[in-house]
Amino acid sequence: MARETLERPRFRHVGRPVDRIDATAKVTGQTVYGDDLRLPRLLHVKLVHAPVAHARIRRIGASKALAVPGVEAVLTAADLPPHRTNPDARAQVLLASDEVLFYGQPVAAVLARDPYTAAYARDLVEVEYEELPAVVDPLEAMRDDAPLARTGAIRDADRSEEQGHITVEAQQEQAQSHPSNVSSSITFRRGDVEAGFAEADAVVEGTWRSSMVHQSYIEPHVIIADYDASGELSIWSSTQAPFHVRHEVARTLGLPEARVRVTATEVGGGFGGKIYLYEPLVAALAMAVRRPVKLTMSRREDMLAATPAPQAVVQLKAGMKADGTLVALQARVIYDAGAFPGAPVLPGCLLIGGSYKCPNLDIQGFEVLTNKVSVGALRAPGAPHVAFALESAMDMLAQRLELDPLEVRLKNAVEKGDPLPSGQPYPAIGLKECLEAIARTDIWRERRRIRQHPHRGVGLAVGGWLGGLQPASATVGLNADGTINVTVGAADITGTNTSFAQIAAEELNLPLEMVSVVTGDTRTAPYAGMSAGSKTTYTVGRAVKLAAEDARQQILAIASQRLEVPAEELEMQDGVVRARGQPEKQVTFRELGRLTTGFGARYAPIVGRGAITARRQAPGFTAQVAEVEVDPDTGQVTVLRYAVAQDVGFAINPKSVEGQMQGGAAQGLGIALFEEMVYDEKGRLLNPNLLDYRLPTARDVPPIEAIIVEVPSEEGPYGARIVGEPSIVPGPAAVANAVADAVGARVFEAPLTPERVLRALGKLRD
Amino acid sequence: MPKRVITLTVNGETHEVAVEPWWTLLYTVREELGLTGSKEGCGTGDCGACSMLLDGRLVTSCIVLAVEADGCQVTTIEGLAQGGQLHPVQQAFVEKGAVQCGYCIPGMVMAAYDLLRRQPDPTLEEVRLALAGNLCRCTGYTKIYEAVLAAAERMRLEGARG
Ligand code: FES
Ligand code: FES
Numbered sequence: 027m028a029r030e031t032l033e034r035p036r037f038r039h040v041g042r043p044v045d046r047i048d049a050t051a052k053v054t055g056q057t058v059y060g061d062d063l064r065l066p067r068l069l070h071v072k073l074v075h076a077p078v079a080h081a082r083i084r085r086i087g088a089s090k091a092l093a094v095p096g097v098e099a100v101l102t103a104a105d106l107p108p109h110r111t112n113p114d115a116r117a118q119v120l121l122a123s124d125e126v127l128f129y130g131q132p133v134a135a136v137l138a139r140d141p142y143t144a145a146y147a148r149d150l151v152e153v154e155y156e157e158l159p160a161v162v163d164p165l166e167a168m169r170d171d172a173p174l175a176r177t178g179a180i181r182d183a184d185r186s187e188e189q190g191h192i193t194v195e196a197q198q199e200q201a202q203s204h205p206s207n208v209s210s211s212i213t214f215r216r217g218d219v220e221a222g223f224a225e226a227d228a229v230v231e232g233t234w235r236s237s238m239v240h241q242s243y244i245e246p247h248v249i250i251a252d253y254d255a256s257g258e259l260s261i262w263s264s265t266q267a268p269f270h271v272r273h274e275v276a277r278t279l280g281l282p283e284a285r286v287r288v289t290a291t292e293v294g295g296g297f298g299g300k301i302y303l304y305e306p307l308v309a310a311l312a313m314a315v316r317r318p319v320k321l322t323m324s325r326r327e328d329m330l331a332a333t334p335a336p337q338a339v340v341q342l343k344a345g346m347k348a349d350g351t352l353v354a355l356q357a358r359v360i361y362d363a364g365a366f367p368g369a370p371v372l373p374g375c376l377l378i379g380g381s382y383k384c385p386n387l388d389i390q391g392f393e394v395l396t397n398k399v400s401v402g403a404l405r406a407p408g409a410p411h412v413a414f415a416l417e418s419a420m421d422m423l424a425q426r427l428e429l430d431p432l433e434v435r436l437k438n439a440v441e442k443g444d445p446l447p448s449g450q451p452y453p454a455i456g457l458k459e460c461l462e463a464i465a466r467t468d469i470w471r472e473r474r475r476i477r478q479h480p481h482r483g484v485g486l487a488v489g490g491w492l493g494g495l496q497p498a499s500a501t502v503g504l505n506a507d508g509t510i511n512v513t514v515g516a517a518d519i520t521g522t523n524t525s526f527a528q529i530a531a532e533e534l535n536l537p538l539e540m541v542s543v544v545t546g547d548t549r550t551a552p553y554a555g556m557s558a559g560s561k562t563t564y565t566v567g568r569a570v571k572l573a574a575e576d577a578r579q580q581i582l583a584i585a586s587q588r589l590e591v592p593a594e595e596l597e598m599q600d601g602v603v604r605a606r607g608q609p610e611k612q613v614t615f616r617e618l619g620r621l622t623t624g625f626g627a628r629y630a631p632i633v634g635r636g637a638i639t640a641r642r643q644a645p646g647f648t649a650q651v652a653e654v655e656v657d658p659d660t661g662q663v664t665v666l667r668y669a670v671a672q673d674v675g676f677a678i679n680p681k682s683v684e685g686q687m688q689g690g691a692a693q694g695l696g697i698a699l700f701e702e703m704v705y706d707e708k709g710r711l712l713n714p715n716l717l718d719y720r721l722p723t724a725r726d727v728p729p730i731e732a733i734i735v736e737v738p739s740e741e742g743p744y745g746a747r748i749v750g751e752p753s754i755v756p757g758p759a760a761v762a763n764a765v766a767d768a769v770g771a772r773v774f775e776a777p778l779t780p781e782r783v784l785r786a787l788g789k790l791r792d
Numbered sequence: 793m794p795k796r797v798i799t800l801t802v803n804g805e806t807h808e809v810a811v812e813p814w815w816t817l818l819y820t821v822r823e824e825l826g827l828t829g830s831k832e833g834c835g836t837g838d839c840g841a842c843s844m845l846l847d848g849r850l851v852t853s854c855i856v857l858a859v860e861a862d863g864c865q866v867t868t869i870e871g872l873a874q875g876g877q878l879h880p881v882q883q884a885f886v887e888k889g890a891v892q893c894g895y896c897i898p899g900m901v902m903a904a905y906d907l908l909r910r911q912p913d914p915t916l917e918e919v920r921l922a923l924a925g926n927l928c929r930c931t932g933y934t935k936i937y938e939a940v941l942a943a944a945e946r947m948r949l950e951g952a953r954g
Contacts, residue, residue: 043889045886045887046886048894049891050878052894053878053885053891053894053898054869054870054873054878054882055827055828055830055868055898056829058828059828061831061832140823142812142814142815142819241929243893243895244831244839244841244895244896244927244929245831292893292894294893294895295892295893295929295930325833325834325836520892521892684935685931685932688931688932688933688935689931689932690932691932692933693929693932716834716838716839716927721929723925724920724936724937725920729937732934
């Protein structure tokens with residue numbers, strides 16, 4: 027694995043590959059995930075999922091279900107404790123009460139002593155529906171004569187999930203006055219796009235479609251809630267966003283945040299899909315029955331009724347001059363939000379117009395409501411869809427003008443100071459450096475030879491993500507034995523706690539083993555934003571660094587008093603503070619620990635505090651290259667080799683960073699080749715299982731070469747920037763470009779299933 | 793229908809358990825024996841998170857009924873480390889950075905362990921084939937391949953344990 031790095035200071039811990047601190051517990055099966063927790067008197071919930079996409083509920087009959095031994099309660103919306111409902115926010119419609127808006131929407135909850143009993147009784151709940159016309163396809167939904175996906179206009183859309191992933195100043199326009207399925211739209215214009223096309227030597231256009239895909243974390247959603255007699259609500263959830271859950275649950279149920287404790291249990295994969303969803307419902311159920319209640323979703327339930335990633339249609343026209351200068355981009359970007367607003371229109375529009383320098387832009391984005399499950403975030407939400415179009419178009423332009431596709435990208439790649447479509451300028455970014463790194467890979471250098479093979483080809487694509495911003499805080503405490511505790515409030519979904527240990531050990535010049543890091547619950551931990559938007563190391567890492575520096579100053583101040591040496595003349599190493607040049611004058615962390623914690627201690631405990639707010643983004647870009655082979659008879663595409671170069675600013679733990687790059691790239695390959703939630707014309711999901719919804723397996727994913735590129739960010743700890751999300755973005759385009767290179771046929775719809783490839787080859791007719 | 797009493801020997805320890813006829817082996821091991829290391833990712837035999845050895849054969853325990861396992865020997869992820877020492881497969885997963893969220897890992901480790909018992913010197917392609925029934929959404933598999941190959945090498949050097 028390679029690493030492209032600028033000269034930088036030498037560090038003891040940060041920047042070096044270390045084993046994850048949680049890995050041993052995970053390989054032995056000892057890690058406790060939400061479904062592994064046991065509580066006394068626990069009841070298990072199964073939700074009744076509507077078998078229709080759009081309907082009015084006429085009646086719910088629970089008597090047969092209630093008659094099953096072991097069933098404690100069957101609750102409908104009417105039985106829940108009083109709460110705030112917002113018909114426009116998915117998580118605040120706890121159970122559908124009148125109108126069902128998507129296939130799989132929960133309409134009732136069965137609570138029983140074990141999950142088998144709950145599931146058995148669930149099937150005995152009788153619900154009468156009056157079916158309403160369902161609208162399933164987003165383009166049809168946009169037509170004036172389309173049936174409406176819901177009664178009532180959108181007034182109060184919840185965009186917090188999107189804002190957690192991408193924080194930029196630009197407003198989406200809410201729906202217009204006349205009833206429509208378009209719930210919001212956005213426009214960006216720059217220059218004169220018609221004049222741009224007039225001066226172009228080549229113009230290409232097309233319509234690219236991306237399917238609805240599911241985050242497919244291997245651990246389905248699991249939530250436990252307990253409301254005790256003193257009015258304290260405790261929630262254990264496999265959430266990426268404990269403080270956000272607390273805020274939303276408290277607001278929905280009318281409780282003070284101080285009385286709501288949210289513990290983020292170990293997240294068995296989230297990828298943006300585990301922000302918050304059923305926590306208010308499960309909490310309301312616990313309040314209704316006054317017993318602890320657990321919802322563990324099955325795979326089928328999770329696929330029916332969590333928050334997958336949207337389907338999108340991207341119409342793009344692009345113009346380039348003969349010398350490779352991009353001169354005009356015109357795009358119409360349509361995201362299908364499903365039944366509630368919250369589709370990533372803004373990031374899609376920013377990225378389609380903000381990945382290359384282009385003087386003339388005309389970008390319109392639409393969020394469309396349909397009667398499908400509402401969407402949520404998936405790693406760089408909205409970005410793979412637009413990169414599929416833009417990066418395919420870049421290859422088409424290069425081909426028309428007989429230019430090298432990598433050179434064309436280098437020529438137009440955005441750099442520091444270039445504006446996003448919103449006008450906001452980029453800080454330092456490393457898109458060009460990523461392209462240069464890909465140019466040096468074996469796959470790219472061997473592409474001419476690879477092409478000699480009749481069905482093999484090489485494809486390149488780039489992608490990026492801007493990143494979210496939220497404040498963060500952390501504490502660093504000295505224990506009685508001289509060891510160090512770091513406490514944060516951010517769920518560790520990517521190895522961030524290991525990086526925080528590295529940061530604290532670095533600042534205190536300690537062996538890594540002397541530092542332990544814990545994610546507290548929302549009652550004990552210092553605040554952190556959601557672990558989403560690739561910002562955890564970027565923001566919480568800074569807070570940990572500050573807290574460690576603060577602890578260091580406190581340690582030096584006490585040592586200075588003890589040793590009667592000015593603090594500036596002290597140095598610390600491996601848990602010992604010494605006077606420079608006078609090695610006999612020293613005090614250990616262990617002694618300091620006792621002096622600050624023991625009975626009658628001289629000094630107050632050492633508690634370093636770090637609190638920051640992040641206002642500047644550190645966008646991350648990646649370039650990726652695929653070598654594929656296409657079977658001309660079956661249309662099957664096999665990825666033979668794959669490489670990803672990504673600018674991470676500074677890799678605090680290169681082992682984790684590589685893993686993030688490879689994992690995201692593999693998800694990109696899944697979107698490229700296999701993954702698609704298939705709905706029928708009545709809005710019913712046809713493949714809610716992992717056999718028919720095909721995830722990439724070990725047979726599909728070759729070893730992925732990861733090349734770490736390090737262009738330091740301006741604010742991140744040691745120059746680190748966002749890492750988690752960008753790697754998913756270019757996959758579909760890289761594969762489509764490689765397929766076009768291999769067999770000369772371009773596929774405009776992802777995933778590139780054998781059927782679609784054969785169609786593009788002209789070998790299938792309707 | 794009354795519960796039925798079955799005998800399961802799990803990681804060398806014999807248990808008598810009263811089970812409902814519809815309980816899966818996975819549910820029984822997790823809920824009745826408290827061995828929660830094996831995970832349910834799908835419940836339909838498609839993800840491999842629940843992989844265990846049943847009389848020496850790798851199975852997806854979410855689609856094995858507990859009553860089918862009556863009288864059988866079961867090895868779960870909890871049975872791999874011996875005397876507080878990680879099995880070389882587990883050790884390699886830690887060292888190679890093959891663990892992210894960890895939810896697939898118990899099943900993945902069991903599948904790798906099973907492969908190396910049958911084929912101590914696998915090629916990369918054999919590793920990929922053997923793990924094809926175990927989905928991992930986090931890692932992109934690359935570091936898992938590296939870990940399994942490294943474990944194979946270490947086990948060959950150490951003269952085969954397990
Ligand atoms: S849980 Fe058994 S195979 Fe997925
Ligand atoms: S490590 Fe998360 S699914 Fe494999």
